[in-house]
Amino acid sequence: AQSVTQPDIHITVSEGASLELRCNYSYGATPYLFWYVQSPGQGLQLLLKYFSGDTLVQGIKGFEAEFKRSQSSFNLRKPSVHWSDAAEYFCAVGLPGGGADGLTFGKGTHLIIQP
């Protein structure tokens, strides 16, 4: 079965600094890849997605992610974080081939922004 690993449970970044959140997946082929963000008391908002093509994908709120097949990774980046980026970030995979099992999520990374 597929799995998603987000190695960092918590990350603290100073406002204005760059950010990289790590995501690794385990699957026999290239899955579809997603990043979602969950602000306190809120639902999950889709930041960006990768299905195929250009391995660098742009999302909302200034986020981008790069798919690296050789490393089975899909890391999320932002060049300069804002206090409003403090939230929980989830990486998720979906299975190609018509799989209908919804998404498999990582455990999440809690992002703390220091002033």
Added chain:
Amino acid sequence: DSGVTQTPKHLITATGQRVTLRCSPRSGDLSVYWYQQSLDQGLQFLIQYYNGEERAKGNILERFSAQQFPDLHSELNLSSLELGDSALYFCASSVFGGAEGNTIYFGEGSWLTVV
């Protein structure tokens, strides 16, 4: 606003009781998913419906059941509630049933507290 609507937003109930959570998918989406988010288990896929039919089943307990109605709204029924069922229950929707090119959008969730 993802366009996925869930009610109620919060509910508190006693052990042994039964509750129903309701979800209206985004306009045009045929597929509905239910997820459970708890501190210890993270985000767990429960069940998926596509155009009224059950499409995939995840870690859904036998005490839980769901259905999707002809107008495509869905209900998740939780019965014989236990303290451990306290969680945030998300509904999500997508256009397609399978994974190809499929983007899943989440509602804001229903907070269930069992006392």
